[in-house]
Amino acid sequence: MPNSTSKNLVAHFVNPLDAETLDVMGPQIQLLVEPGADHAPSVMRGTIPPGTVVPLHSHDDPETFIGLSGEAEGLIHSADEFRWVRIQAGDIFHVPGGAKHAFRNRNDTPYVALVVSTSRMAEFFRVVGTPLTLGERAAAISEVQVQEFFEAAARFGYWTGGQGDNAAIGLDLRQK
Template identity: 55%
Template sequence: MLDTAVSEHAGHLVDPYNVETLDVLGPVVQFLTPPRDDEPCVMRGTIPPGVIVPLHSHADPETFIQMSGEIERLSQSPEGFVWVSIRPGDIFHVPGGAKHAFRNLSTGPAVMILVSTSTIGRFFREIGKPITGESRHSDPPSADAMQHFLKTAAAYGYWNATPEENASVGLSSTPR
């Protein structure tokens, strides 16, 4: 007789509609695989229309697979920063330590699969606010939420651009 209980160490189907979901200062992150040491963390990210992720960097590499919607990602080249449009089916890789940012200038949400480290997953858990039910709308981050974000990012060794650095690449300093 087969044991019907699923072990966390056995291969299994993931129900993407029944996973931990967080509001991470505007973007929504859903853990398709939980952050576990020495394992990649796979997430579905949704960036609503008009939302930005300011210029930042961290040691963790990230690979984004665009599923739907369109988003612009800021990439650094020897000539400087350049905005790149990412469409469904595109794959965008950010090596550890690379400065990058995102903005959704479209009228619809941009949905992507993100593959990164368990460290990024734990960071999102520390700064994110759990979302339950059908609602995916969130208010702009409060001053307290931003302070918590900056303090937590510093504890992880993550770099965040100043308002002036964000403005120089075409971003407001506040996510949204």
């Protein structure tokens, strides 16, 4: 019989107010389901604040975004072109493992989504994220944080686009 004292082995209520919250260089991630085995599912709440981008990147971990509130744009790749699509509350944006993708919020309100991915992705966010209290605003991003982010992405085998890759899809990473 499983050990009933292990929270990961029994059904339990998750209070989002108690969830670990991380700033990931602008966007915020709340870890709603504690990361488990390497490819076990993980459920997170992601928030992209107004004026914030998630630069072009890819990773082996699939991600599914279920819009809860606000609006953002997600980058899709079809044939030989990239195209931005609007994502709103109720919409589902799926990213297969290995697919290049990016996000931008050009609105006045945050975009909030449930994010279903792997525990490995949640662990990556723990490595690169800065702990926050829910609702707290993150400090300015330092060059050291940027370098540490790229080093961690490389250790996890994740690809990150450079300034030229992002400029080609309409993202200026120098903007604050």
